[in-house]
């Protein structure tokens with residue numbers, strides 16, 4: 001884990017998205033979900049099944065594990081927050097597997113981090129309800145659909 005793996009989502013972001021049932025990777029004091037699993041209390045969000053509407057801002061140094069878990073939990077619907085890195089190897093497959101993604105129209109300064117952040121944020125949306133929620137949220141940004149996808153080695157084209 002790195003230092004910035006523990007930065008928290010500011011309230012103006014998660015409140016705008018409506019009621020959240022589960023934060024599978026909460027800090028000790030975060031109250032984003034009705035249920036908030038925290039590794040420091042021995043609750044491992046990678047091992048438990050995700051239920052209800054989830055919101056996940058994972059430790060970015062371990063994002064691949066959380067991406068895999070989010071994709072396998074997409075049946076219940078949820079929102080995965082990640083950095084805006086369109087050319088990263090994980091971004092295209094995730095764009096293709098999520099229903100849509102919302103590119104935040106302003107930088108988020110995460111709680112506990114520096115007062116200015118030079119990286120943008122994307123919310124990957126799993127399930128139609130999340131698409132509606134983000135549309136109604138009032139958050140600045142734009143909604144993107146992945147209409148076609150080709151993997152780096154050309155082995156997968158959709």
Ligand SMILES: C[S@@+](CC[C@H](N)C(=O)[O-])C[C@H]1O[C@@H](n2cnc3c(N)ncnc32)[C@H](O)[C@@H]1O
Pocket residue numbers: 004005006007008009010023024025026027028030032037038039040043044045046056057058059060
């Ligand atoms: C980037 S912070 C986000 C905190 C909170 N979810 C938010 O959005 O404000 C990631 C959090 O995940 C927690 N975490 C890391 N691995 C975890 C695991 N396997 N299960 C549950 N929580 C974990 C860390 O302790 C850290 O507080």
